[in-house]
Amino acid sequence: MTTKISFQNVRKTFDIAGQAAFTALEGLSLDIQDGEFITVVGPSGCGKSTAMNIAAGLTMPSSGQVTVDGIPVKGPGPERGVIFQQYALFPWLTVRKNVEFGLQIAGHPKAERRQIADHFIDLVGLSDFAEALPKMLSGGMKQRCAIARAYAVNPKILLMDEPFGALDALTRVQLQDQLLTMWSKERRTVMFITHDVDEAVYLASRVVVMAARPGRLHKIVNVDLPYPRTEEMRLSPEFSELRNEVWRAVYHPVAA
Incomplete structure (x- = not known):
């Protein structure tokens, strides 16, 4: 396998008024392989979301670098789809129009946009709600729409920051299975941030x-x-053995 995303000795500090600079990340080196599904888990303040935001190009490292296919990340790019815990849907657009939005920006013809959008809407089980506005959807359905929108623009990488964190337990499990079904068909490279150990292992x-x-x-x-x-x-x-291993690593940290 070839390396898709590479964190190379990444350090990130934030200046806080009247206080010493806060170090969010220190010396992070990590290679993520093409088509790999990795999860990132850890206690609050461990830099999970900061690492993802650097990979997305939403913030720059203080030192070190992140590369995608060997090219340094300097900002957002169409090869990286980003999904946050907040659904970030346009409330005035239907499900179909939300999914089509990135395709429209990219200049795809109307008929092609519709065909691609409908494919991914069907894949996430929202065909009956294609003309619905976000206010008519449950939280889980909104997140399905956000996933379909991210997939529709054909990114090679999905960066997901606790996308199921606000959902009830049953919906969360259902979306985990649905995400894995889509991943098995598309084999995108996935970096998935979570605070849930069971989710991380599964x-x-x-x-x-x-x-x-x-x-x-x-x-x-x-x-x-x-x-x-x-x-x-x-x-x-x-599964229980792996879960316990991750749990111990998360909740029994060693001294720096």
Whole structure:
């Protein structure tokens, strides 16, 4: 496999008025392979979201660099789709128009936009709501729409910052399975930020555990469970063992 995203000794500090600079990330080096699904988990303040924002080009590192396909990230790019916990849908646009939006900006013809949008709307199970406005959708449906919109512009990378964090437990599990189904078909490179240890293990081929103060890489746990992941797998001794390993790494941090 080839490296898709590479964090190379990334450091990020933030200036706080009247206080010493806060170090959000210190010396983060991590390679994410093409087509890999990794999750990033860790305590509050460990730099999970900061790392993703740097990969997205939404903020720049204080030192070090992130590359995509060997090219330094200098800002946002169409090869990187970003999905946040907040749905960020346009409330005045229907589901279909929300999904078409990026395609319209990219100059795709109307008929092509509709065909692509409908494909991904169907893939996330929203075909019956294509003409609905966001206010008519549940939280889980809004997030499905956001995922369809991200996929529609054909990014090679999906950067997801706690996208299911605000959802109820049942909806969250359903969207985890749906995301893995889409990933298995499309095989995009996914960097998925979460605070939920079970979610981290269930989704990923590798779990990246971060430690805080300063934010840094603490441990990488390989998840040697086959895809597709199933409900039975969640209840297996193998899953429980991996979950416990990640839990201990997250909640029993070592001194810096």
